[in-house]
Structure formats: C-alpha cells, structure tokens
Amino acid sequence: MEFIYYFGDVFTPINFGLLLLGTIGGLILGATPGLSPTMAVALLIPFTFQLEAAQGLILLGAAYTSTVAGGAVSAILLKIPGAPANIATTLDGHTMALKGEGAKALQLSFLSSAVGGVFGVLLLIFLTPVLAKWALAFGPSHLFWLAILGVTVIGSLDSNSVVKGLLSGCIGLWLATIGFDDIMGAQRFIFHPSLGGGINIIAALIGLFAIPQVITMFAKGRKDDGAEAIQVQKHPIKGAITELLRNKRAMGIGTLTGSIIGLIPGVGGQIAGLVAYDQSKKFSPDRDKFGTGHPEGLIAAESANNAMVGPSLVPLLTLSIPGSPTAAVLLGGLLIHGIFPGTDLFDNHPDVAWTFINSMLIGQILMCIFGLYVAGMAAKVAQVPQSMMAAIVLGLAVFGSYSVQSSMGDVYVMASLGVMMYFLERFGFSAAPLVLGLILGPIAESNFIQGSMIASATDGMAPYFLTGTLNLFLIAVVIASILYSGYMELRSRRYTSKEEIME
Amino acid sequence: MSTLTLPRLQHIIGSGIVAAVGVSVCYISYTQQPSEAFLFPRLIASVFVVLALWTFVKACLGWTKVGNGISFTQFKNLAPGLAIALIYIFWAAKGLGFYTATTIAFFILLSLYDPAPHTALKSWGKRIITTACFMAVMYGLFALLLKVYTPREIFF
Numbered sequence: 001m002e003f004i005y006y007f008g009d010v011f012t013p014i015n016f017g018l019l020l021l022g023t024i025g026g027l028i029l030g031a032t033p034g035l036s037p038t039m040a041v042a043l044l045i046p047f048t049f050q051l052e053a054a055q056g057l058i059l060l061g062a063a064y065t066s067t068v069a070g071g072a073v074s075a076i077l078l079k080i081p082g083a084p085a086n087i088a089t090t091l092d093g094h095t096m097a098l099k100g101e102g103a104k105a106l107q108l109s110f111l112s113s114a115v116g117g118v119f120g121v122l123l124l125i126f127l128t129p130v131l132a133k134w135a136l137a138f139g140p141s142h143l144f145w146l147a148i149l150g151v152t153v154i155g156s157l158d159s160n161s162v163v164k165g166l167l168s169g170c171i172g173l174w175l176a177t178i179g180f181d182d183i184m185g186a187q188r189f190i191f192h193p194s195l196g197g198g199i200n201i202i203a204a205l206i207g208l209f210a211i212p213q214v215i216t217m218f219a220k221g222r223k224d225d226g227a228e229a230i231q232v233q234k235h236p237i238k239g240a241i242t243e244l245l246r247n248k249r250a251m252g253i254g255t256l257t258g259s260i261i262g263l264i265p266g267v268g269g270q271i272a273g274l275v276a277y278d279q280s281k282k283f284s285p286d287r288d289k290f291g292t293g294h295p296e297g298l299i300a301a302e303s304a305n306n307a308m309v310g311p312s313l314v315p316l317l318t319l320s321i322p323g324s325p326t327a328a329v330l331l332g333g334l335l336i337h338g339i340f341p342g343t344d345l346f347d348n349h350p351d352v353a354w355t356f357i358n359s360m361l362i363g364q365i366l367m368c369i370f371g372l373y374v375a376g377m378a379a380k381v382a383q384v385p386q387s388m389m390a391a392i393v394l395g396l397a398v399f400g401s402y403s404v405q406s407s408m409g410d411v412y413v414m415a416s417l418g419v420m421m422y423f424l425e426r427f428g429f430s431a432a433p434l435v436l437g438l439i440l441g442p443i444a445e446s447n448f449i450q451g452s453m454i455a456s457a458t459d460g461m462a463p464y465f466l467t468g469t470l471n472l473f474l475i476a477v478v479i480a481s482i483l484y485s486g487y488m489e490l491r492s493r494r495y496t497s498k499e500e501i502m503e
Numbered sequence: 504m505s506t507l508t509l510p511r512l513q514h515i516i517g518s519g520i521v522a523a524v525g526v527s528v529c530y531i532s533y534t535q536q537p538s539e540a541f542l543f544p545r546l547i548a549s550v551f552v553v554l555a556l557w558t559f560v561k562a563c564l565g566w567t568k569v570g571n572g573i574s575f576t577q578f579k580n581l582a583p584g585l586a587i588a589l590i591y592i593f594w595a596a597k598g599l600g601f602y603t604a605t606t607i608a609f610f611i612l613l614s615l616y617d618p619a620p621h622t623a624l625k626s627w628g629k630r631i632i633t634t635a636c637f638m639a640v641m642y643g644l645f646a647l648l649l650k651v652y653t654p655r656e657i658f659f
Binding site: 046047049050161163164166167170171173174177181183184186188189214215217218219220221222223385386387388390391392394395396398399402403406408411412415419423424426427444445448449452 | 513514517518521524528531535536537539540541542543544546547548550551554555557558561567572573576577578579580581584585588589591592593596597601605608609612613615616617618633637641644645649651652653654
C-alpha cells in the first residue's frame with residue numbers, strides 16, 4: 001500500500017499541470033492519424049530534460065494513456081484509427097456515428113477506456129512491487145538473459161517474420177555497441193565523428209519512429225485525404241453510463257483481455273483491441289449485430305486497448321522488458337534521468353516510481369472527463385492535411401534531437417536511422433525490436449561482461465550462463481517465444497497462397 | 504523460384520545490403536583489438552551475420568514474404584520531399600542557421616505536398632501564415648522555454 005503515501009505528490013501544481021497538459025495534448029495528438037502513441041511519446045521526450053524525473057514521466061505517461069484513447073475519436077468520426085490500437089474501434093464505432101450516434105459512441109469509448117485503464121493501472125500498482133522484489137534474486141547472468149529475452153520476445157512477436165524481427169533486434173544490439181567501450185576505452189565501429197559518443201537513445205527513438213512516418217506521408221503525394229468528420233449530436237452522459245452498465249460482459253471481457261495481453265512483453269494494444277472484440281463477439285447472444293454499430297463491440301475494443309497500458313509497464317518497471325513499443329520509449333525516458341527499472345527504481349526512487357504510477361491512475365479519470373469535451377476539437381485536428389503533419393513532425397524531430405545534447409551529430413544520427421528504418425519497414429522489418437536492442441544492449445553487455453568476469457574466476461562461461469534453474473527457465477522462454485512465433489508464421493503461410501507469399 | 508517482380512528485386516537488394524553490413528560487422532568484431540572490448544560485439548555479430556545471410560539467401564530464392572516494397576509512383580512522390588529533408592538536415596540547418604533553414608524547408612514541403620491548388624493565391628497566403636505560426640511556436644518552445652542554443656551561422 002506504499003503507493004497511497006505518494007498520492008499527494010500528483011496534486012502539486014506543477015505535477016498536476018503536466019498531467020493535464022499530457023492528457024489534453026495526448027487526446028489531440030492521438031486523434032491525429034499518422035501520429036502513433038509511440039511517436040508522440042518519442043517526440044515529447046526532449047521536453048522532459050529540464051523537468052525532474054517524476055515530472056517528465058508524468059507528462060510521458062499521460063500522453064501514452066490519452067493518445068491511445070484519443071485515437072478513438074478519428075476511428076469513430078473519420079473511420080481512420082488514430083493509432084493501431086484503435087483498429088477494432090472503427091468496426092462498430094464508425095457505424096454508430098453513421099447512424100447518428102456519434103456522441104454516444106464517443107462517450108462509451110471514453111467511459112470504457114477509463115474503466116479498462118483504471119483496472120490496468122491497479123494491476124500495475126499491485127503486481128509491480130511483488131515482481132520487483134523477485135527481481136532482487138537476479139544476478140548478471142539472469143539479467144543478461146532477461147535483456148536478450150526482451151529483444152527476442154518483441155522481435156518474434158511484433159514482427160511478421162521471426163527471422164526479420166530477430167535480425168532487427170540484432171541490428172539494435174549492434175548499434176548499442178557503437179562508441180567507446182566502457183571498460184577498455186577502445187573505439188568500436190566509429191565510422192564517423194558523429195558516432196564518437198555512441199548512438200544517443202533519444203535521437204535514435206525520434207528517428208526510428210518519426211522519420212519513417214514523415215516519409216510515408218511524403219509517399220502519398222499531393223493526395224487530398226478527403227476525410228470528413230461526421231457531425232455529432234448532443235447525447236446525455238447518463239444514457240451512456242446506463243448503456244455501459246448494460247454491457248458489463250463486453251466491458252469485463254475487454255478489460256481482462258487487455259490486461260492479460262498487456263502483461264505479455266511485445267504484444268501491443270492493436271492485438272488487445274482485436275482479440276477483445278473477437279472474444280466479446282463469441283460470448284455475445286447478439287453476435288450478429290457486431291459490425292453494424294453495436295455498442296458491445298466498441299466497449300470491448302476500447303476497454304481492452306486502455307486496460308493494456310498499465311500492465312504493459314509491469315515488465316518494464318520490474319525487469320526492464322517493455323510490454324509494448326511505447327513502453328520501450330518510456331524506458332528511454334527513465335534512463336535519461338539515470339534511473340534503472342527494477343529494485344533500483346522502487347528502493348532508491350520510490351517517489352518517482354509511485355508518483356508516476358499514481359499519476360497514471362488519475363490520468364485515466366482526467367482522460368475520461370476531458371475526452372468528452374476535447375473530442376470535437378480533436379476531430380478538427382484529425383483533418384489536418386498530411387502535408388502539414390509531415391512538415392511539423394520533421395521540424396519537431398530535428399529540433400527535438402538537436403536539443404538532447406546540442407549536437408548536430410545527434411540530428412545526423414536521427415535522420416540516418418529514420419531513413420534506413422523507412423526502407424527496412426518496406427521489406428517487412430520492424431522498428432520495435434531494433435529499438436529494444438538499442439535500449440537493452442548496454443544492459444545486456446554490462447551484465448555479460450560482469451558475468452564473464454565472475455565466470456572466469458569460478459567454473460567458466462558455460463556453467464555460469466547456461467546452468468541454474470533461473471538461467472534455464474529464461475533460456476527456455478527465449479527459445480519458446482521464437483519457436484511459437486515461427487510456428488504461427490508457418491501456420492499463417494499454410495493458409496496463404498504461394499503467390500501471396502511471393503508478393 | 505518465382506518471377507523477379509519489382510518488390511522482390513528491391514527485397515534482394517535491401518537484404519543484400521543488410522547481409523553486407525552483417526558480414527562487415529562480424530569481420531571488424533573478430534579482427535579489431537583489444538579483443539576483450541569486442542567480446543560482446545562478437546557474440547552479437549555472429550548471430551547477426553547468420554540471420555542476415557539467411558534472409559538474403561531466402562530473398563534470392565524467393566522463399567520469403569518480401570513486404571510491399573516501393574512502387575514507382577510512391578518513389579516519385581517521396582523523392583522530392585526526402586531530398587529537401589536531407590538537404591535541410593545535412594546542410595542547411597548548419598549552413599544557413601536552424602530557424603532560417605527550418606522556415607524554408609517547412610514552407611517548401613508544405614507547398615510541395617499541400618493538396619490545395621498552387622494557382623490559388625489564397626492557398627499561398629494560408630501556407631505563409633501556417634509557416635509563420637509554426638516557426639513562432641518552435642521559437643517559443645525551444646529558444647524561450649527550453650533555452651536551446653541552435654546554430655546561427657549565416658542567418659539565424
């Protein structure tokens with residue numbers, strides 16, 4: 001119950017102001033098609049440098065929560081999901097809007113997001129300290145395997161191809177080794193003076209998530225997006241609450257599915273929303289109405305994608321393994337303040353950890369309250385032409401990456417990685433495992449070196465890294481995640497024609 | 504072996520470049536000294552090169568999903584924007600000054616990709632106002648609020 005002691009910290013004027021700013025800004029950013037939550041959080045990181053660690057995390061956490069919820073606005077009113085997590089929301093949400101129930105759909109979406117989100121954060125509050133204590137038993141070999149696990153799980157689950165996902169992870173791990181070696185001071189892979197200090201994580205995050213999006217917008221050319229927002233009629237909030245209570249089953253399924261999926265590292269909100277929608281449809285007596293503007297589908301999808309947010313931070317805050325790409329960016333936000341997840345966070349910085357977690361709980365309620373009011377404005381922002389969005393994001397990316405260390409080298413690294421990632425994405429590679437490799441690389445390397453020193457003084461490398469219950473368990477999970485994803489990939493190909501594979 | 508379509512050819516070239524990087528990283532890791540500093544890179548590079556070569560061979564044999572690739576129309580659309588973005592980042596920002604370069608790049612990109620007709624005077628006014636507003640926000644955020652000192656060079 002330690003979290004209760006730090007509740008007051010959320011309500012200091014600066015902290016609460018940042019929470020409000022992050023929530024309202026996140027709702028608007030989330031509604032903008034093309035601005036994913038991951039990219040929004042990555043672009044916000046440079047603004048947190050001058051803030052204290054807890055304040056920075058409050059801003060990033062609020063933006064994370066509300067961009068996911070804000071994505072529902074454009075999904076409902078424009079049929080364009082603001083974020084991948086809102087794909088399932090369009091199925092019934094937009095149809096409701098077409099039937100003249102746009103306001104009701106928005107109200108149901110924010111209410112169910114808040115219910116799911118609060119449940120998810122409560123899971124985060126109660127599971128995190130238990131797992132963090134468990135993490136105390138981890139030595140260098142276990143931490144090394146955990147870092148590898150983080151990369152392989154996201155590499156195999158977040159990618160269409162297991163091999164390409166793992167290859168992206170390897171590229172990230174290699175990029176993390178660029179610069180001067182910590183122990184010997186030797187130069188490693190410094191091909192250009194800009195790389196002398198290694199690759200700055202924040203510049204890399206901005207480049208990997210923002211620049212491919214900018215180029216994708218360029219690739220669409222001078223096309224008029226033509227998205228026209230459906231005008232919404234007023235709808236009493238009481239009616240939406242009654243409707244929500246009437247659909248308890250869908251809300252329960254969505255909340256539970258989202259929470260469980262959030263706990264699995266690497267599985268994002270997109271999957272949570274779709275799985276919850278599917279499960280809710282299976283258990284509903286009105287399954288034929290799904291897809292025709294049925295509130296159950298909307299409630300299940302929205303409660304799931306927000307219920308995923310809290311649990312996705314559990315593996316991050318305890319074991320340094322982000323549960324989603326956005327959580328990986330948040331890890332970058334923690335590391336720039338010199339804070340390492342796990343026991344260090346809860347033993348040495350409990351104020352930072354609990355103020356951040358508590359702010360996410362309050363943020364869910366604020367998101368619900370403001371979501372209903374900001375929805376109209378957000379729908380207007382969602383109609384901003386892609387050309388303007390591309391130019392704005394490019395400008396923010398350049399200024400943001402420069403401001404990290406006032407170095408043009410970081411801007412060059414950001415642009416190079418971003419352009420490279422765009423082309424890699426076109427061939428089925430994914431940014432998430434690469435980012436994980438880049439973030440977890442130093443953790444993996446330092447524990448590998450420490451472990452090899454211990455090993456050389458004891459039984460040798462193989463017994464130290466490859467024996468012991470915990471080592472074997474972690475290795476088994478690494479192998480199982482790869483095999484499972486490989487099996488799923490093969491199975492999906494069995495149902496795909498040879499021509500489609502070749503395409 | 505399947506027919507050589509444009510996405511497949513692009514995939515072969517892309518995976519070939521990744522494989523070449525993998526081989527170079529592996530070579531450097533195993534040849535550079537002191538070897539202790541390259542212990543971890545060697546471990547990574549070994550896995551990297553195996554996966555990269557595997558992907559390349561699969562791409563050559565046509566045994567893999569190749570992704571969407573880039574069509575000629577997409578390339579035609581993105582090429583001017585990408586060229587302007589790269590000139591802005593790698594030369595203009597440092598050569599002309601951050602704010603001047605950003606203003607020019609923002610205005611050109613906006614004008615290039617704006618769906619509004621280029622013949623309408625009103626749309627040009629809109630673009631100029633949008634650029635001015637954006638630059639005012641950027642100056643307020645970075646110069647005044649975050650106090651980031653940006654390269655000034657020839658202009659500002």
